[in-house]
Amino acid sequence: MYCSPSxxxxxxxxxxxxxxxxxxxxxxxxxxxxxxxxxxxxxxADGVGEDFSQFANLSCYEHGDGWGVTLRDGxxxxxxxxxxxxxxxAEFDRLTQIELCDSAIVxxxxxxxxLAVTYVNTxxxxxxxxxxxxxxxxxxxxxxxxxxxxSHVIEGNxxxxxYFHLVASLGKENDGEISFVDGFQRAINLIxxxxxxxxxxxxxxxxxxxYIVSYxxxxxxxxxxxxxxxDLSFRRSEGNVVVASSGWxxxxxxxxxxxxxxxxDRKTLEMxxxxxxxxxxxxxxx
Numbered sequence: 703m704y705c706s707p708s709x710x711x712x713x714x715x716x717x718x719x720x721x722x723x724x725x726x727x728x729x730x731x732x733x734x735x736x737x738x739x740x741x742x743x744x745x746x747a748d749g750v751g752e753d754f755s756q757f758a759n760l761s762c763y764e765h766g767d768g769w770g771v772t773l774r775d776g777x778x779x780x781x782x783x784x785x786x787x788x789x790x791x792a793e794f795d796r797l798t799q800i801e802l803c804d805s806a807i808v809x810x811x812x813x814x815x816x817l818a819v820t821y822v823n824t825x826x827x828x829x830x831x832x833x834x835x836x837x838x839x840x841x842x843x844x845x846x847x848x849x850x851x852x853s854h855v856i857e858g859n860x861x862x863x864x865y866f867h868l869v870a871s872l873g874k875e876n877d878g879e880i881s882f883v884d885g886f887q888r889a890i891n892l893i894x895x896x897x898x899x900x901x902x903x904x905x906x907x908x909x910x911x912x913y914i915v916s917y918x919x920x921x922x923x924x925x926x927x928x929x930x931x932x933d934l935s936f937r938r939s940e941g942n943v944v945v946a947s948s949g950w951x952x953x954x955x956x957x958x959x960x961x962x963x964x965x966x967d968r969k970t971l972e973m974x975x976x977x978x979x980x981x982x983x984x985x986x987x988x
Contacts, residue, residue, distance in 0.1 A: 714759060714783075734947045735809060736808040736948070737806065737914060739804070739913050739966045740805070743804050744942070745799055745802070746806050750834060750944050751824070753950060756807075758798070767811040768785040768812035768813070768824035769808070770782070770808070771788075771794070771807070772826050772828070773797065773802075774803055774804065775802055775804050775805075783825070783826065804968060805830075805907055809824075811825060814984065815851065817859065823858040823860050826905075827866050830880055832882070834866035839900045840865060840898070841861075841897060845896070846864040846868040846899075848866070849863070849866070851933065870885060873888070883965065903915055903916055903918055911968060913963065913965050914936075914958065916932075916959065931949075933947070935948070935957050937956070943971055963977075
């Protein structure tokens with residue numbers, strides 16, 4: 703999402719008479735991401751643990767411009783999103799606290815003043831048997847469209863949705879399958895060469911893997927925020943892997959280095975780390 707010039711807006715949200723008030727800092731807008739891969743079916747809330755409520759509570763503040771959830775359990779997919787605040791939303795609670803899954807991504811949106819808070823602009827975006835969510839901004843992404851053929855249908859007007867389709871297009875192989883590792887490598891190389899961006903952080907959930915991209919420019923972080931603002935970290939246990947943006951309790955979590963693509967195998971939980979822009983990678987046993 704492209705961030706408009708520095709503006710301060712007061713957000714006031716009321717839930718059953720309870721007011722939640724926060725100063726909203728538009729100039730460094732950034733959404734929040736959460737991903738889960740589990741060896742056994744679980745709910746997102748149970749997989750993450752007791753601190754999940756604090757992640758959801760972030761939507762009571764800046765990140766209240768919509769929510770989106772993709773759940774996968776084997777071959778079954780549940781996908782839903784809404785332009786309303788996640789906090790207090792019955793459907794968000796049902797999807798994160800009741801529905802079972804072995805893999806999931808959650809997105810809490812912080813929109814800009816120039817991009818509408820609408821269903822089609824809400825993450826995740828879904829196409830090609832994949833769901834994609836982005837944190838950050840890329841300027842002037844109309845140029846991405848020349849890399850897309852007629853199989854790419856873009857419904858909204860966000861840079862994030864175009865980023866997803868650019869990755870999918872550049873990752874297409876001769877047999878029609880998509881290599882998201884190659885797609886991210888090629889898309890990020892292109893963006894580095896030709897576009898301005900603050901962060902290309904993303905999560906992409908497919909039939910085989912959860913992909914996480916940590917790729918951002920710390921010099922673009924507003925000085926009102928800490929240097930960890932764009933950080934993505936993970937917590938690995940015997941039964942699951944959880945990955946998320948900063949801004950809520952993550953004691954004992956491990957930082958994903960900047961300029962890194964992580965692929966988590968949905969069946970084995972094996973994590974493969976690839977430094978973006980370089981071909982070598984390393985696998986961490988499942």
